[in-house]
Amino acid sequence: METEQEACGLHEDELSTWLALVGVLIKLPAALDEQLQRDAGMNHFEYLAMLALYRNEGHRKRMSELAVLTNGSLSRLSQVISRLEKRGWVRRTPDPTDGRCTLAVLTDAGLAKLLDTLPGNTEAIRRLVFAPLKKVQARQLREISHRIIRAIDPSIPDRKLGIGSDC
Amino acid sequence: METEQEACGLHEDELSTWLALVGVLIKLPAALDEQLQRDAGMNHFEYLAMLALYRNEGHRKRMSELAVLTNGSLSRLSQVISRLEKRGWVRRTPDPTDGRCTLAVLTDAGLAKLLDTLPGNTEAIRRLVFAPLKKVQARQLREISHRIIRAIDPSIPDRKLGIGSDC
DNA sequence: GAACTTTGCTTGACGATTTAAGTGACCGGG
DNA sequence: CCCGGTCACTTAAATCGTCAAGCAAAGTTC
Numbered sequence: 001m002e003t004e005q006e007a008c009g010l011h012e013d014e015l016s017t018w019l020a021l022v023g024v025l026i027k028l029p030a031a032l033d034e035q036l037q038r039d040a041g042m043n044h045f046e047y048l049a050m051l052a053l054y055r056n057e058g059h060r061k062r063m064s065e066l067a068v069l070t071n072g073s074l075s076r077l078s079q080v081i082s083r084l085e086k087r088g089w090v091r092r093t094p095d096p097t098d099g100r101c102t103l104a105v106l107t108d109a110g111l112a113k114l115l116d117t118l119p120g121n122t123e124a125i126r127r128l129v130f131a132p133l134k135k136v137q138a139r140q141l142r143e144i145s146h147r148i149i150r151a152i153d154p155s156i157p158d159r160k161l162g163i164g165s166d167c
Numbered sequence: 168m169e170t171e172q173e174a175c176g177l178h179e180d181e182l183s184t185w186l187a188l189v190g191v192l193i194k195l196p197a198a199l200d201e202q203l204q205r206d207a208g209m210n211h212f213e214y215l216a217m218l219a220l221y222r223n224e225g226h227r228k229r230m231s232e233l234a235v236l237t238n239g240s241l242s243r244l245s246q247v248i249s250r251l252e253k254r255g256w257v258r259r260t261p262d263p264t265d266g267r268c269t270l271a272v273l274t275d276a277g278l279a280k281l282l283d284t285l286p287g288n289t290e291a292i293r294r295l296v297f298a299p300l301k302k303v304q305a306r307q308l309r310e311i312s313h314r315i316i317r318a319i320d321p322s323i324p325d326r327k328l329g330i331g332s333d334c
Numbered sequence: 335g336a337a338c339t340t341t342g343c344t345t346g347a348c349g350a351t352t353t354a355a356g357t358g359a360c361c362g363g364g
Numbered sequence: 365c366c367c368g369g370t371c372a373c374t375t376a377a378a379t380c381g382t383c384a385a386g387c388a389a390a391g392t393t394c
Contacts, residue, residue, distance in 0.1 A: 009285050009286060009288075009289030010289055010293075013305070013306070014293075014297055014305070016309060017296075017305050017306075017308055017309040017312070018292055018296065020308075020309050020313050021296065021308060021312050022215075022238070023238065023312065023316045024192075024312045024315050024316060025191075025195060025196050026238040027238065027316060027319045028192060028315060028319065029192050031319045043380090048189075062342085063342070063343065064341085064343080071189075071190065071193040071194065072381095073381085073382070073383090074342075075343085075344075075345085075381085075382070075383080076380090076381060076382075077343095078343065078344055078345085079344090079345090079380085079381080080380095082344090095342095098341095098342085098390075099388085099390075100341060100342045100388075100389045100390060101341090101342060101343085101389095102342075102343065102344095118176050119176060121176075122176030122177060125177065125181075125185055126177075127318065128315060128318045128319055129184075129185065129188065129315060129318075130184075131318065132314040132315060132317065132318040133311060133315075137307065137310070137314070138180070138181070139184075140304065140307045140308075140311065141184055141187075141188060141307075141308075141311050142180075142183060142184040142187050142188075143304070144300060144304050144307065144308050144311075145184070145187035145188050145190065145191045146187050147299040147300055147304070148191050148295060148296060148299060148300075149190045149191060149194060150299065151294065151295045151296075151298065151299040152194045152195065152198045153194065210350090212350095230372075230373065231371090231372060231373080239351095240353095241372075241374090242351080242352070242354095242373085242375085243350085243351060244373095245373065245375085246350080246351080246374090246375090247350095249374090250350095265359080265371095265372085266358085266359050266360075266372095267358075267371060267372045267373075268371090268372060268373085269372075269373065269374095
């Protein structure tokens with residue numbers, strides 16, 4: 001007999017795992033975006049871009065490098081930086097060493113805003129991800145995430161995952 | 168001394184776990200959307216909506232219930248169903264038992280399209296999620312996902328996670 | 335050093351999503 | 365009944381993201 005699970009092409013245990021993961025993929029970004037939007041008037045991508053600038057010497061970074069760090073397209077980043085510029089949190093400046101490149105720089109106001117926003121976001125991450133997990137589960141989650149990311153993009157070495165890579 | 172990690176407000180091991188998870192949250196939906204867009208000309212939300220219809224008796228479901236199953240807003244679903252209607256894969260019909268409600272129904276063409284699309288999507292999920300994980304890691308992932316989802320929305324009982332709940 | 339290619343970024347048109355307002359259908363008390 | 369309130373859904377406007385040109389600086393070839 002064909003079970004419901006087979007109707008999806010996944011076995012029973014795979015299916016329930018997959019549905020749970022889909023829930024996380026949809027709800028966790030939404031929850032974090034909502035927290036940032038409510039408390040700081042920015043979305044998660046804008047926050048990640050500012051955080052990545054903050055974590056670089058001179059609080060600046062080339063657009064193209066910043067796009068990689070934030071997992072976004074260059075065109076998306078360009079428009080986001082324009083938005084952040086309008087709010088006075090970031091400014092653009094030409095790269096003195098290569099006229100083609102543009103550097104995004106965190107302003108003083110942007111730094112203040114980021115430092116103001118950080119604790120709330122950190123608290124949300126702790127509350128939604130780490131608090132409900134046992135220590136060992138957090139370690140398992142890291143290993144699992146690494147494996148999935150490598151399956152999606154085998155070219156990424158372990159150490160080059162995200163904003164932390166430059167630190 | 169203040170480490171880079173503390174600058175983010177997360178401890179070193181939390182930070183690397185978080186960055187890896189962010190990578191999955193961004194890249195996995197993008198990879199699945201890309202596969203569905205390329206092979207079937209639809210996005211993941213449209214696919215989930217059709218799959219949820221398929222997995223119900225009569226291949227039909229009220230809009231509001233379908234919205235919950237697909238983790239989406241009612242307005243989003245309404246527009247997605249309109250798109251699917253234009254392609255002839257779904258049709259709307261009034262609920263005979265309550266004039267306020269609308270039932271979305273999978274058409275024969277929609278059923279055929281879904282059955283045509285299923286194997287490719289299943290293969291992608293297997294390749295990107297289950298193949299790189301050991302069996303025990305897949306079980307860990309399910310438990311971890313459940314815990315995170317409950318932290319986000321404590322009102323959801325374990326058995327009510329996603330499309331599978333009705334089967 | 336002129337012509338071509340490549341690189342880095344920006345822009346505009348388009349599609350998708352959210353938000354808020356609007357439209358009927360039901361429901362419950364007078 | 366019928367009138368306010370709620371419910372299910374739709375629609376319009378604004379926002380956000382992607383894709384495809386476009387442009388200017390840097391590099392490459394002859």
